[in-house]
Amino acid sequence: IVMTQSPATLSVSPGERATLSCRASQSLGSNLAWYQQKRGQPPRLLIYSASTRATGVPARFSGSGSGTEFTLTISSLQSEDFAVYYCQQYNDWLPLTFGGGTKVEIK
């Protein structure tokens, strides 16, 4: 399954809303996860089952979608949220496949 994320880069001002998209080449149901990766750090699980926040993830992060179209929304960007975000499908196991990532940068 091919995962396509858009845009590749998103420029957002602190406090603004960010909307990241992920599209799958075939239906995933809700078997999708989102990860955040800050520079020099490993990825961190944010969202699984398309919309369930992982332990300790702030409520400003929300996931939605099903089938082939998914969205990660950050309601009000904080300085610590500037990072690269990856979606990952686990409906077709294995291989697990990731999108190419969306870099959220400061505008």
Place this chain on the structure above:
Amino acid sequence: EVQLVESGGGLVQPGGSLRLSCEASGFIFSSYEMNWVRQAPGKGLQWISYISSSGYTVHYEDSVKGRFTISRDNAKNSLYLQMNGLRAEDTAIYYCARGERILYDWGQGTLVTVSS
């Protein structure tokens, strides 16, 4: 607190071998499936291998099949990746990650550089 600590990376010549280790703590290691995921410099994430909690079931991404071997020692809370026949395109940070399909926790990674 879950901790995953990788080691064993380094510089190796093309065709060479390395054995990566991942030492786990903070959870019952023998109850969890584990994976290796890699990230080439400046690139995205690529899943490369999976092992069941018992170690009896393993899977590999096509590009590493026949060259890499995943294993675990539940008595030592450790995961391994034996990498043979290394190629330049294997240059990456290698992460171990806990979970079957959802990768709940990740180590800090260990850098493997394949170059002459």
